[in-house]
Amino acid sequence: MDKKNFAIIGVGGYIAPRHIQAIKYTNNSLLAALDKSDSVGIMDSYFPQTHFFTEFERFDRHIEKLKRRKNIQLDYVSICTPNYLHDAHIRMALRRGTNAICEKPIVINPWNIDPLIEIEKESDTKVSSILQLRLHPSIIALKKKIDNGPTDKIHEVDLTYLTSRGNWYHNSWKGDISKSGGIATNIGVHFYDMLSWIFGKVTQNKVHLLDKESASGYLEFEKARVRWFLSIDYNNIPDNIKVSGLRTYRSIRVNNEEIEFSSGFTELHNKSYEAILEGKGYGLLDAKQSIEIVHDIRNASISKLTGDYHPLLQPNSMLQQVS
Structure with a gap:
């Protein structure tokens, strides 16, 4: 080439x-x-x-x-x-x-x-x-498993992504919602793309929490019900992670089974460029649904904690509902 x-x-x-x-x-x-x-x-x-x-x-x-x-x-x-x-x-x-x-x-x-x-x-x-994330081996394996499974099965998914940011964040462009799109856009859009890629079209989008540091809600796709929680607040990091000196925690559970994807990120841009140069990259339409999801989250009314919501929003968890 x-x-x-x-x-x-x-x-x-x-x-x-x-x-x-x-x-x-x-x-x-x-x-x-x-x-x-x-x-x-x-x-x-x-x-x-x-x-x-x-x-x-x-x-x-x-x-x-x-x-x-x-x-x-x-x-x-x-x-x-x-x-x-x-x-x-x-x-x-x-x-x-x-x-x-x-x-x-x-x-x-x-x-x-x-x-x-x-x-x-x-x-x-x-x-x-x-x-x-579409190029991550664990995510590719998950998609294959879902695609090869029962066509009528609705999967239960919990997504948690906690990635601590310091005081600088709010004084940078990332802290300006008009420039970054807010928390869900800035740290979550690639997860929503991954969910769209695996589970199909969105049929419901509810938001239970949305502020400058945290967001949480419930998404329904054609093949999944997803409870999600995103945060840049260090206080939300689990104690066992803090003890290890780490400031990030990510978890995806599908049908109560943890999907291991804590590693394997360092080469993904290389793989992305290889695919693009071979004419196999992802284009504007591929990204569209994830952009629609984060736009709707950013502009949503806050729903009450009824029905399905993320476990971290339960009254006895580390967080309380933000009105």
Whole structure:
């Protein structure tokens, strides 16, 4: 396979090193990088010759000069910017006739997906979303088990994801719901995508708790009933996890059986890039239902604790219902 030419927007961000590593792993070239922060020394380990810019205008001019003066065309723009900028940066890539690889969430609001599909068609380009859980061995095995099981079975699922964040979180773009989409979008969208991929279309979406640090609710899919809980509050971490010095806890139980997926994450971006370069990546329509789910959660009325709800919301648990 011929080397592809990449640029990356948001190279100073948290997730950018995984993209840089994936570009290197797939034996491609990183020609240009952009970030308003200049703390990007990570590039020295992978692409020290990459041209780096802190201003979009100079980044954009450089790409134009590569094309017109040297006949070098970008093949892909990798987008690692804050969530609310994804839509604009995808559009920028497509207008240049360049494919886009975008971190989740692909956009914040579902109504932005259809226009991007139109621009894809007009520009003969492709938008690929990083939906890495679909490539995790344990999740692939779970999907195969569900697909090969009884077609009329409704599975019982408990999803818990607790990933502690410090005070900085609320003062960053991630703490601004208009920029991140809130807790469910920022830390949960890839889980909702995974659930959609395995269990089908959503038929019910109820929210029992929603604030700046925690969210919980109940989802019904064609093949599953899901009680979910997400939080960035360290106080919600189980004591046995705290004793180990860890600040993250994740659990997926399907029909009361724990799905082990605590490891195996480090190579998922590499696998994502391999699939995208082979024409087997996941596109805008693949990501759409998870974006609809988080939008509905963000705008939902809070439901009373009746029927099914996550065990952490029980009165004798570590949390009380938030009104």
